[in-house]
Amino acid sequence: MTTIASPAFSDQKPGTSGLRKKVAVFRTPRYLENFVQATFNAVPQLRGATLVLGGDGRFHNEAATQTILKMAAANGVARVLVGRNGLLSTPAASNLIRRHRAAGGIILSASHNPGGPDGDFGIKFNAANGGPAPEALTAAIYAATLAIGEYHIAEVDDIDLARLGECELAGMRVEVIDSVADYASLMQTLVDFDAIRDWLKAGHGLRLDAMHAVGGPYAIRLFEDLLGARLGSVRNAAPQLDFGGGHPDPNPVYAAELVAAMQGAGAPDFAAAFDGDADRNMILGRDFVVTPSDSLAVLAANARLLPQFKDGLGGVARSMPTSRAVDAVAAAMKFDCYETPTGWKFFGNLLDAGRIQLCGEESYGTGADHVREKDGVWAALAWLNLLAVRRESVGEIVRAHWARFGRHFYSRHDYEGISLAGGEAVMAGLREQLGGVRGTAVAGMAVTLADDFAYTDPVDGAVSERQGVRVEFEGGARAVFRLSGTGTEGATLRVYLERFSADTAEHGQATQAALARVKTAADQLAAITTHTGRTEADVVT
Numbered sequence: 001m002t003t004i005a006s007p008a009f010s011d012q013k014p015g016t017s018g019l020r021k022k023v024a025v026f027r028t029p030r031y032l033e034n035f036v037q038a039t040f041n042a043v044p045q046l047r048g049a050t051l052v053l054g055g056d057g058r059f060h061n062e063a064a065t066q067t068i069l070k071m072a073a074a075n076g077v078a079r080v081l082v083g084r085n086g087l088l089s090t091p092a093a094s095n096l097i098r099r100h101r102a103a104g105g106i107i108l109s110a111s112h113n114p115g116g117p118d119g120d121f122g123i124k125f126n127a128a129n130g131g132p133a134p135e136a137l138t139a140a141i142y143a144a145t146l147a148i149g150e151y152h153i154a155e156v157d158d159i160d161l162a163r164l165g166e167c168e169l170a171g172m173r174v175e176v177i178d179s180v181a182d183y184a185s186l187m188q189t190l191v192d193f194d195a196i197r198d199w200l201k202a203g204h205g206l207r208l209d210a211m212h213a214v215g216g217p218y219a220i221r222l223f224e225d226l227l228g229a230r231l232g233s234v235r236n237a238a239p240q241l242d243f244g245g246g247h248p249d250p251n252p253v254y255a256a257e258l259v260a261a262m263q264g265a266g267a268p269d270f271a272a273a274f275d276g277d278a279d280r281n282m283i284l285g286r287d288f289v290v291t292p293s294d295s296l297a298v299l300a301a302n303a304r305l306l307p308q309f310k311d312g313l314g315g316v317a318r319s320m321p322t323s324r325a326v327d328a329v330a331a332a333m334k335f336d337c338y339e340t341p342t343g344w345k346f347f348g349n350l351l352d353a354g355r356i357q358l359c360g361e362e363s364y365g366t367g368a369d370h371v372r373e374k375d376g377v378w379a380a381l382a383w384l385n386l387l388a389v390r391r392e393s394v395g396e397i398v399r400a401h402w403a404r405f406g407r408h409f410y411s412r413h414d415y416e417g418i419s420l421a422g423g424e425a426v427m428a429g430l431r432e433q434l435g436g437v438r439g440t441a442v443a444g445m446a447v448t449l450a451d452d453f454a455y456t457d458p459v460d461g462a463v464s465e466r467q468g469v470r471v472e473f474e475g476g477a478r479a480v481f482r483l484s485g486t487g488t489e490g491a492t493l494r495v496y497l498e499r500f501s502a503d504t505a506e507h508g509q510a511t512q513a514a515l516a517r518v519k520t521a522a523d524q525l526a527a528i529t530t531h532t533g534r535t536e537a538d539v540v541t
């Protein structure tokens, strides 16, 4: 064991989902080591305990895994469960932590951000409940990064991560495990595999897009091996260091090829895409793309059809910018509905306390109480289960949902890579208006509420302020503004637009047309062009 003197880096504050930086930053000598040591310092429970370790397979995943193993040994960890070749999807890691009673897990991922030597890398710590470290813990880890002066590491050879089985590393037990096995057995307890098999045998087709990321091996095992979908149903299934040069982000912009493949009479009945670490999902039917907010609402309304929720739901939650489609379901079906800040860590307490069983975010994130992360492959399985039971198409199910609960038109407009100053100016300008704008009309719509979202966790009372500006208009329209906490360059402004319509005659409208007035109001309020020079969003989903 060696101790290496290592002064602090001042920029290791975790964002929405862990610490994300350019690969080059993570390859700076001592950079990764300091963050990992800070984690061990802030979480003394890891000493003598089990740690789960794995990542999305992006460039630097394997080198970082070897380093972390040696540091775990030097910091007194008793046992590490590491995915073969260092691969674990985020939901699979969450499951392993829970199932093997680990004291926590380290997940190496920058999720939907591009990878490769010039791309992004990320690291986050998940606690013993399997969920992302809550804010108090990320604050403690950040404080530890600032206080650090040295790190500990075992000076031993790398282990062979390709070979399954147990070995010893400087007195610590390392188990290289099948990345998929435990996750696949969990899924079979939640979803009706027989019903889906019958549905597939009846001739229905599937297409799953793993976007060259870690979801591939999971999708192959579940959809092709266990459910019997035709070989080749899973596309882009081999995890690549740079995700084939693309953004492994399952939305209509970055998964445009999949959207195109779902058009027309010859298209399969169902499709889904997953992100870099396989916690996100996009759901599609033939000629139909489901928005993530609608996906959550449909799953909530149909929960009893899934074995996992056969006793019904006690509560659901959504992140603040997510559309209020699920709120309408909760109100009609009489279960609780919570509104949390952006980021999965805010669902953890509600899930642990049994207050909610299902939750989701507008950013293609859907999950439930079987793990403490959003879960892309699970979401696709849950949808397939619905299709198999209802014997209707994806489009029919969603349209019937709108007819019953009304439609929440929804779109997110992202302004990426703007300057930090520009992004902060937009937010400051919005915050200045909060006091005066209520009761006035913007773009002809009366403002009924304007605030900076603050959240008090109903379980532990923790308060999170300044979580995004929301402006609501008469009739249920809304614009929300916040800065991203997952980017690695400049700032990204996210503008979330929503409008409700109970009138079925309006439900066929194109989304952007339906939101045009809300967009005009958002532009007026935020003065994006004035502050950033941008006239159009870079990514509209």
Ligand code: VG1
Pocket: 016, 017, 110, 111, 112, 113, 275, 279, 280, 319, 342, 343, 344, 361, 362, 363, 365, 483, 484, 485, 486, 487, 494
């Ligand atoms: C984004 C999404 C948020 C999500 C987070 C992590 O955060 O908006 O909903 O929880 O990414 O998802 P931000 O701060 O950039 O808006 V993942 O799949 O990147 O771990």
Ligand code: CO
Pocket: 090, 111, 112, 275, 276, 277, 278, 279, 280
């Ligand atoms: Co992700």
